[in-house]
Amino acid sequence: MRRFLLFLGLVAALAVPAVVTAAARTDGTLSVKRGRATIGIRLARGTVIGRVASGQVKIKDPSPYDGQPPELRNCRRRRHPSPNTTLCIGQRLSFRALDGRFVINLKGTGIFLSAVGRGTVTIAGAADPSYPNGLMSIDNGPYQAIPDFEMTFPLGAAGP
Numbered sequence: 347m348r349r350f351l352l353f354l355g356l357v358a359a360l361a362v363p364a365v366v367t368a369a370a371r372t373d374g375t376l377s378v379k380r381g382r383a384t385i386g387i388r389l390a391r392g393t394v395i396g397r398v399a400s401g402q403v404k405i406k407d408p409s410p411y412d413g414q415p416p417e418l419r420n421c422r423r424r425r426h427p428s429p430n431t432t433l434c435i436g437q438r439l440s441f442r443a444l445d446g447r448f449v450i451n452l453k454g455t456g457i458f459l460s461a462v463g464r465g466t467v468t469i470a471g472a473a474d475p476s477y478p479n480g481l482m483s484i485d486n487g488p489y490q491a492i493p494d495f496e497m498t499f500p501l502g503a504a505g506p
Contacts, residue, residue, distance in 0.1 A: 373462050374485045374502035381457030381480035382472045383492050387450045389443075389501070392463015394450055397440040401454015405443055406431040413446035464502035470495060 373392065378385065387394060405416045407430045418424070418441045421434035434441070443450060452459070457480065461467070471479030471492040479492035484499050 372502055373464060374500070375483070376459070376461040376467050376501060377483040377489075378457055378459045378469075378492070379481045379489070380478070381452075381459070381482070381492060382455045382474070382477055383452075383457060383479055384470050384472075384496075385450075385452045385457065385459070386468040387448070387461055387465065387501075388467075389446075389448050389450075389461070389463045389465040391445075391447055392461060392465060392501070393442075393444050394448065394459060394461040394463075395442045396452070396457065396459025396461075397438070398452055398454045399456020400437045401439070401452065401457070402433060402435045403439050403441050404431065404433045404451040405441065406449040407443070407446065408449065409447045414444045416443040416446075416448065417441060461501065465500075466498055467501050468496060468498045469493070470497070 376387070378396070403418060405418065407416055410430050416432070418432060418434045418439065420436060420438045420440060422436040423434070425433040427433055467484070469482060469492055471494045473494040479494065481489040482492050483489045484501070485503060
């Protein structure tokens with residue numbers, strides 16, 4: 347009986363810090379203005395809304411039953427390269443993926459997007475010196491130029 351109580355106490359002692367750590371994690375934000383880039387967003391949970399003037403949007407919904415399905419508009423060429431994945435190519439594309447787990451890849455020009463949630467962002471500018479790559483802001487930071495080379499950022503951070 348003592349061993350059982352000791353085991354139970356140990357499990358409880360280890361479970362409390364894990365719950366506190368998970369609760370302290372906050373949502374992060376990403377904002378992109380006039381992007382000329384390749385952007386990859388992997389959300390464990392979150393929302394992304396955006397538009398692309400010319401290019402492509404690929405959205406994978408690995409958990410299609412966890413919320414609303416993603417929406418793509420003005421999609422002239424729509425493909426489904428794999429289950430739960432939609433690729434949209436064209437101009438004046440708009441999309442939204444609300445309150446779920448998503449993998450979103452964008453490539454093109456005139457990218458405007460807002461994302462809120464937890465996950466990672468990989469971004470790389472077009473690396474064309476004759477045109478600017480656009481601006482981005484991570485976790486409510488100041489806007490800065492989108493880098494020419496690929497960089498990965500965490501979205502969301504531990505709370506106080």
